[in-house]
Structure formats: C-alpha cells, structure tokens
Amino acid sequence: MAEDDQGALPPKGDFSGWYNELLWRAEIMDVRYPVKGLYVWYPFGFSLRRNVYDMLRSLLDRDHQEALFPLLIPEQELAKEAEHIKGFEDEVYWVTHGGLSPLDVKLALRPTSECAIYPMYALWVRSHADLPLKIYQIVNAFRYETKHTRPLIRLREITSFKEAHTVHTTWEDAERQVETAISLYMEFYDRLCIPVIISKRPEWDKFPGGDYTIAVDTVMPDGRTLQIGTVHHLGDHFSRTFQITYEDVDGEQKFAHQTCYGISERSIAALISMHGDDRGLILPPGPAPVQAVIIPITIGKRKEEVSGAAAAIEKEMVASGFRVKVDTRDLRPGAKYYYWEMRGVPLRIEIGPRDIDAGQVTAVTRLGQKTQVPRDRLLEGVRDLFSSYSAQLKERAEEHVRTHIHISRSMDEVADAVEDGVTLVSWCGNKECADLIEEKTRAEVLGTEVRSAYLVDAGESCVVCGKPGTTALVGRSY
Amino acid sequence: MAEDDQGALPPKGDFSGWYNELLWRAEIMDVRYPVKGLYVWYPFGFSLRRNVYDMLRSLLDRDHQEALFPLLIPEQELAKEAEHIKGFEDEVYWVTHGGLSPLDVKLALRPTSECAIYPMYALWVRSHADLPLKIYQIVNAFRYETKHTRPLIRLREITSFKEAHTVHTTWEDAERQVETAISLYMEFYDRLCIPVIISKRPEWDKFPGGDYTIAVDTVMPDGRTLQIGTVHHLGDHFSRTFQITYEDVDGEQKFAHQTCYGISERSIAALISMHGDDRGLILPPGPAPVQAVIIPITIGKRKEEVSGAAAAIEKEMVASGFRVKVDTRDLRPGAKYYYWEMRGVPLRIEIGPRDIDAGQVTAVTRLGQKTQVPRDRLLEGVRDLFSSYSAQLKERAEEHVRTHIHISRSMDEVADAVEDGVTLVSWCGNKECADLIEEKTRAEVLGTEVRSAYLVDAGESCVVCGKPGTTALVGRSY
Numbered sequence: 001m002a003e004d005d006q007g008a009l010p011p012k013g014d015f016s017g018w019y020n021e022l023l024w025r026a027e028i029m030d031v032r033y034p035v036k037g038l039y040v041w042y043p044f045g046f047s048l049r050r051n052v053y054d055m056l057r058s059l060l061d062r063d064h065q066e067a068l069f070p071l072l073i074p075e076q077e078l079a080k081e082a083e084h085i086k087g088f089e090d091e092v093y094w095v096t097h098g099g100l101s102p103l104d105v106k107l108a109l110r111p112t113s114e115c116a117i118y119p120m121y122a123l124w125v126r127s128h129a130d131l132p133l134k135i136y137q138i139v140n141a142f143r144y145e146t147k148h149t150r151p152l153i154r155l156r157e158i159t160s161f162k163e164a165h166t167v168h169t170t171w172e173d174a175e176r177q178v179e180t181a182i183s184l185y186m187e188f189y190d191r192l193c194i195p196v197i198i199s200k201r202p203e204w205d206k207f208p209g210g211d212y213t214i215a216v217d218t219v220m221p222d223g224r225t226l227q228i229g230t231v232h233h234l235g236d237h238f239s240r241t242f243q244i245t246y247e248d249v250d251g252e253q254k255f256a257h258q259t260c261y262g263i264s265e266r267s268i269a270a271l272i273s274m275h276g277d278d279r280g281l282i283l284p285p286g287p288a289p290v291q292a293v294i295i296p297i298t299i300g301k302r303k304e305e306v307s308g309a310a311a312a313i314e315k316e317m318v319a320s321g322f323r324v325k326v327d328t329r330d331l332r333p334g335a336k337y338y339y340w341e342m343r344g345v346p347l348r349i350e351i352g353p354r355d356i357d358a359g360q361v362t363a364v365t366r367l368g369q370k371t372q373v374p375r376d377r378l379l380e381g382v383r384d385l386f387s388s389y390s391a392q393l394k395e396r397a398e399e400h401v402r403t404h405i406h407i408s409r410s411m412d413e414v415a416d417a418v419e420d421g422v423t424l425v426s427w428c429g430n431k432e433c434a435d436l437i438e439e440k441t442r443a444e445v446l447g448t449e450v451r452s453a454y455l456v457d458a459g460e461s462c463v464v465c466g467k468p469g470t471t472a473l474v475g476r477s478y
Numbered sequence: 479m480a481e482d483d484q485g486a487l488p489p490k491g492d493f494s495g496w497y498n499e500l501l502w503r504a505e506i507m508d509v510r511y512p513v514k515g516l517y518v519w520y521p522f523g524f525s526l527r528r529n530v531y532d533m534l535r536s537l538l539d540r541d542h543q544e545a546l547f548p549l550l551i552p553e554q555e556l557a558k559e560a561e562h563i564k565g566f567e568d569e570v571y572w573v574t575h576g577g578l579s580p581l582d583v584k585l586a587l588r589p590t591s592e593c594a595i596y597p598m599y600a601l602w603v604r605s606h607a608d609l610p611l612k613i614y615q616i617v618n619a620f621r622y623e624t625k626h627t628r629p630l631i632r633l634r635e636i637t638s639f640k641e642a643h644t645v646h647t648t649w650e651d652a653e654r655q656v657e658t659a660i661s662l663y664m665e666f667y668d669r670l671c672i673p674v675i676i677s678k679r680p681e682w683d684k685f686p687g688g689d690y691t692i693a694v695d696t697v698m699p700d701g702r703t704l705q706i707g708t709v710h711h712l713g714d715h716f717s718r719t720f721q722i723t724y725e726d727v728d729g730e731q732k733f734a735h736q737t738c739y740g741i742s743e744r745s746i747a748a749l750i751s752m753h754g755d756d757r758g759l760i761l762p763p764g765p766a767p768v769q770a771v772i773i774p775i776t777i778g779k780r781k782e783e784v785s786g787a788a789a790a791i792e793k794e795m796v797a798s799g800f801r802v803k804v805d806t807r808d809l810r811p812g813a814k815y816y817y818w819e820m821r822g823v824p825l826r827i828e829i830g831p832r833d834i835d836a837g838q839v840t841a842v843t844r845l846g847q848k849t850q851v852p853r854d855r856l857l858e859g860v861r862d863l864f865s866s867y868s869a870q871l872k873e874r875a876e877e878h879v880r881t882h883i884h885i886s887r888s889m890d891e892v893a894d895a896v897e898d899g900v901t902l903v904s905w906c907g908n909k910e911c912a913d914l915i916e917e918k919t920r921a922e923v924l925g926t927e928v929r930s931a932y933l934v935d936a937g938e939s940c941v942v943c944g945k946p947g948t949t950a951l952v953g954r955s956y
Contacts, residue, residue, distance in 0.1 A: 033594075035552055035585065040598055043543035043613060050544070065521035066528070070635050071618060074513055090577040095587065097572040098622030107513065109573065116511075120518055124509055135521065140549060140618070144576030157548050258618060 011278050015222040026281045026342050037149035047289035049160060050096050052268055053138045055191055056162055059184055064134040064164060069116045072107040077115045081241045087208025090357050091143045109142035117165050118242035125256060127247045128169055136164035152269035153478055160265040167256045174233055174257040181231045183260040185216050192271050193284045193394040194218055195401040199447025199473045211235035211284050216446055219401045221422035225477040228270050231261040274397050278378030281344025282366050284393055285386040293340045294326040295333055297352030309351050346389055365389045405454050409438055418443035422475030428462035446473040489756050493700040504759045504820050507629045515627035515634030525767035530746055533669055534640055535701045537662055538769035542612040542642060547594045550585040551686055559719045563688025569621045586621035595643050597719035603734060604726045608646055630747035631956055638743040641763045645734045652711055652735040659709045659739040663694050670749050671762045671872040672696055673879040677925025677951045689713035693925055696748050697879045701899035703955040706748050709739040752875050759822025763864040772804040773811055775810045775830030787829050800856050824867055843867045883932050889918055896921035899955030906940035914942050924951045
C-alpha cells in the first residue's frame, strides 16, 4: 500500500529523516491522515503492535486483570483532584455537543483514566480482603499537543495506552507495587532488546496528583532520551478525593493507597529506532510480524522442485509456531531482499537447486550473518539462529546506550555530553541548579536515584553550585 | 467486586429485570458510571469479550488484515457524503475545544469509520492489482443516543465495534464479498451457538450512503429481535465521493466498489440473553472465561489428599489448553456452585474422597447433566462433555427461535404473533403497507429475502393490500 519505492532510506545518521521515511516505507504508519497529530496504522505496523501488546498483556496477566472503562469523563470528575486537572487542563479535548444540541455537562476525552476509574474503585473496594486490586486497560487516550507532533512519539490520539491502576492497604504496599511494576517493565523491554535507564523524576516533573514518579527512559539514536514508561506512587491523594476506603482488619474505615503505571506506543517507536539501520527495520523475533521469509531461488529448470521445497519448509515451520511467509512474487531475488529487509524480518531462508542437492538451506539474518542449515535439522537451526541473533541485537543496543552515557563534572562537560547523549552529574536537588543546567545546555535534569547497567558515580559536589549532591541523569528528551 | 449477593435473580421471564441484574451479578458490566449510556467492563466480562473477539479475529484473519484508523474525523470529511452525514448528524458527538481554546475545525467522534478510512483508501488504491483490499479494525465508536440506553445493546460508547471495509474492482465482486461476509458472520454465531435470521433491510432502513444492507438478527428471550450484524454493499457512492479509483487492466481509471460490515458488543448481549437461565449465565466452552471449575469436596479427614487431586486435575487440564480454576475458597460447596453457575461456567468438576477411591471425578454441566468420568480418561471425557453440551445449547437456542417465528396471513395474526416473537408475512414492498403494519402492531418490516433455517413461505398476497408480495420478516426490534 505504501508506494513500492526501491530508493534508499536517508541514512540513520539523519535520524529524523530516517525515522519519518522508514515509517511509511516499512508500512508502519501513514502520516497523511487529514488531522495534525493523528496517524493511521498500516496492517503491517498493526501486526507489530499486536505482537508487542500481546507480549505486554502476557506479562500483566500474571497477576493483573484486564478491564475497560469509558473514554468520556464528565467535567466534574476530571476537576475533582486539583493538581491533576491543573496538570492536564491545557491539553484536554472537550466534547461539547451531541448531534445538533449542546451537552449539559462537557465531556473530556481521557488524557489518562484516573478520573474514569477511581469513582468505580470507590464502589468496588469495600474491605481489606478486596486488596490489592490490580487492573489494567489498553485504550486510546487524547492530548491536545501544541508542540511538534511525531508519529508514535508525540500524538494527539495515543492509540495504544496501556494503563494499570492498583489499590493497596498501605503506602508501603503501594511502594512495593511500584518496584514490581518497574521489574515488569524491565522484563518487557528486555524482551524487545531495548536497554533502559530507570530514574526518579524531579518533584516538578512528577505525575500531577501523585507522590512520586519513576520513569523508564531509553537513549534514541540521536542521543535524546525517550520516556517509554512511567510508574506513579499516588499515595492516598486520589483515594481521599474519590473516597476509596476499605474496612481494615480492625474494623476501621481507612483510605487506600494507589499506584498507576503506563506504557504507550512509544515502546514501538523505541523498538524501531533502537535496532533499525540504513536498510530499514530490524526486529527481534518475538514481536516480528514475519519471523522468517523463504525466498525460492528458481534460476533454470528446477522451478517446481524448488517451489515444492519452499512450501514444505513453510509448512514445517508454521506447524512449529513460527510466523513465516514464502515470497513467490515474480520479482528478482534482490528486490525481495530489499522488501523484507525494509520490514525488519529477522531471517531470510534461501532455497535453490544447489541447496536441495546439498540437503541444506541458506539462512541469512537481518544482521547479515549467513549460515548453511542442514535441511533435516531446520527447526533447531532456526531456533539457534534466533537466539544468537537476539543476543547480538541486545549487545548492539547496549553498546549504543553505553557509548552515549557520559559523566560530567563541569558545566562545560555537560554541554559537550548532551550534544552526543545523556550524562550523569552530581546535583544538589535544588530547582535553581536544574534551571541553570537547562538554561546553559538546553538539557534537563531527568531524574535521580538512577538505575542502569552502565551507572558510574558522578561525584559528590553539585555540578552547578558545588554543594553536596547525588547522581542525576541529564539529557535532552523527546 | 460486585456485591456477593446470594439472592435469586429475577426470573428470565422478566427479561429486562433479569438482564440488568445478571450483568452486574455475573460481573459483566457495571452500570454505575456517572454518564448515561456509558458502562464499565468488569474483568470477568472483559475476559468474555476478549475470547469472543479473539474468535472473530481468527475468522477475519483468514483473508482480512487488521489496521487502526483515528477516532477523530474532521467535519468536512464527515460531511462529504450527503446521505451519510444526513443519517448520522443527529447522533454525532463533536469535539470543539482543545485545552482552553476552540478548535479551528470541529472533530467528530467516529459513529462509524467510512469517512476516516476512505480518504486513506484513496491514497492506497492505485491499480487493479491492489484489489480486493480487505481491512478491519476493532475500535470504540460513539452515538449520541436519545432513546433509552441499555448496556451492550444501545450505548453512547460502543466499546467493541469490529468494522471491516473492503474495496473491489466491480459491483459484482463487491456483491460476492457481501455473501462471503454473511457466511463469516453465520460461522461466528454458530460458534456462539446463536441462531440467526438473515434478511435484506427495506430501502429506508439501509445504511446511509449504501446500495443495500443485509442484516443478521436474532430473537431475544422476550421475542424482540436484536440486530447483531450488518453487511452493506456501498456500490461506488463512497468511492466517487472520496475518489477511490484504480487503473484497470485496460489502462483506464475506474471507480472502485466497496462493502463494509460490522459487529458490536451486541454479539455478547445475544450470547448472554440467548443461553442464560434463572440461575445466571450459561456459556459455550469456546468463549467462556473459565471453562471448568474444580470444586474439592473436603468433608472429613482426607483434605490434603483431595486438594492434591484437585491441583493435579487443574495442572493436567491447563497443560492441555483448557481454562480451568480450582475453587479453594473457604465456602460451602453450595455457595461455590451458586457463584460459578451465575458466571456460566460450562463444567463443574467435583472431586472428593469417594471419587478418588472410585478412580473418577463427578462432572456436572451448566445444563445439569451429571456424569462420572474415569480419572484416567479425564481429558477425553471433558472434550466429549463439551461437545455434547455445545450441541445441547445449540438445540435449546434453535428451539427458542423456532417457537418464536410465526406465519401470519392477516393483520390480526400479525398483531398476535409479534406479542410473542417475529412473524413472516407476505408483503408487496410498498412503504405505505409497511407503515400500516407498524401503525397497527408496533412492529416493523425488518427485511425481505429472508434466509433462516426455519423459513416457511408466507403466501403470495401482501398481508396489508392483497397485491402480489414476497416473504418479509416482521417484528419488534431492540
């Protein structure tokens, strides 16, 4: 459906150009929808989304339940939590008319669902025996973004918002849930071979109405960070507002404590951006819509025999649960390679007369590793290749992040570092110092209590004022 | 989460009371959301929805692709097709503000997605080689309903709208797709054990902007019909409006022909209503969130042995792909039976000391059939029970529909028949006669070219005017 252009992508070094063009060439998103900030998922992109979100679902289903709450939130509910509404009022879409008549009560399109879900939780939670309650939903959410919009990253309709909302008896139990959610998100990104950095957002950047926010960031190819998950400890702010109380073992009515945490299609933006190269997408086998493509090499006379062999391989692999396609189109092999490389297919299996005679197939991973696999151990061979390919993908991604994390002990070093990636600094915790960093380097203090596989101590004196500080993550973010 | 009330449901004879109360007692929907016509899916209900829609997806995935288009449709796109906008303008929700500022262009919440999808199809379709194009999406859609709203049946947010949109070279090819879609929907409802009646809606009741509409109806417990699927031949109306053209083999640019067809959560309303009884839901094994519940009967001393046996059965069944739960709660068996019967679980497996000694389990289907199944052929035994239980469910449902379809050869007979169900009449095709039927009986002419397993010829003279007529379906609908 995208035009079948054979031209080259812009090089990945021109990240923005590369990203935008890859999205339509690999048939992920069509950006030509006639409203700014709204995009269309092509079938191929949607298939990728399905696989990624099925993965997320399977992790959550271990001990969460999926439910579904309405999109429309009445104005009075949204306005109940004062800080929350303040945080969102500039970017809420309002429905004001039904048919030709004005509505009595304005309805917001959910920017996030606290105010849709918690009135129901107030009805559902009665006793300590009902807790913990752990529910999630996968929905569309809306933000009237005035900044530059970008597919999968900054949208007016977030089409794939996974939001979990939990209720607990105590603040400490909610805190443990925050940690559980972080582990869960780390596992999710590990399956996508995406390295992450965890940190606690500064006070002024936390979720409006919450106690604190832990964020999951990754480092994009251009060195900017992308927030790809957040976990919020809500304390009892919302439970007091929405009257979510439970009868404790001692018979007393108490306010519950809550958390919420979300992941959006930015997870897919990160997946695309982290692994792709100048020839297109590179996907891990887990989420890939097509895990292996079989290309019959039918030069000469043995065409039918080769087609038969290709079909037999497909049948065998599909029966073992692989997502496989045979490309029988009347195109030169080179054109087929181009097509499937653009779409990030992890493995290309070539089968021609010489392979048949040698009792083998030729397997080429999307990272270029070429192997002959004996036909009679094809399935194990493919499994082995997928596992070494995934390890390679992970190693490449870690290498990228590792080389883009710096340590800066002076403002000059910060300024240099954020041209290339992120940096760790020592920071005293005062907003004035963070503001100065931003003013001088156009980079923000993203978080403290940094957790990453690459962490190095950034020293003890605040990089701005020299007072005692702790390690903070600084970078430019999407 | 719903209150754990042990009281009885209203009898199913009081269908409306039964339906409303069953929805929350079986934890399908919570109707207490603070906006009229919007409801909340409980986790149990959502799990049922997941299974039903996974079933629908698997049928569509045979030769359709899933995609995703935006919710918001700009006013000028929605207004392009004159009849279409006329059909929907009274019930469209309008977004008029983003944050605190009015929008330049009003945005409609999709009532259905022709006007969101077809501008993209105009870009995607180039040549006859791109056709047929068959895409579907599962989304929320909105109707500002002014009539009485009812969960799953008449909503302001349709949460589960599966809409397919196909493009073809010729009118005839689109007509064949209409037939394919009808077969697909019949297969879907057959898997849910729901008998359907297919008919062609009268001209004035077709999809706004289409050529003709084929509807899928079922007969609810109170004899009223529920439309649970529609298939529309759109001709080239929309392709002319949205300029969806293709280059034909002869090199000429031609307008494409289109169809669209949809199913909503009414499919779940029908599933609940058709099979349930005075004790609650009755679900076929296919969509049931829990297919079998294991109740350890631990009277006396052999408690641990029984618990172990129950856990072993669960493990064995889960490994074979069954959705199973052991109910280990500290409740009397009777209370557990009540609980799981309310939730429609197809099979209850009781295991106690005597069963262990006899090398068996006691299996009771939700329709009350009690069997001893030898422990060593448990899996085959369960499979056999599921298959006879499904056949029984289907037979019950068919019996219900069969006994509520009548033949009427006079207006008096029509008036009597529609008090109990639907009726077939001979009708000349004129709106005046249909209006008279409605005026006298408060029942509508639902369709012609009726296809059902129970069809009997209704004679040749229009039941109103006596002129030549053909068989039409008449009933009161939701």
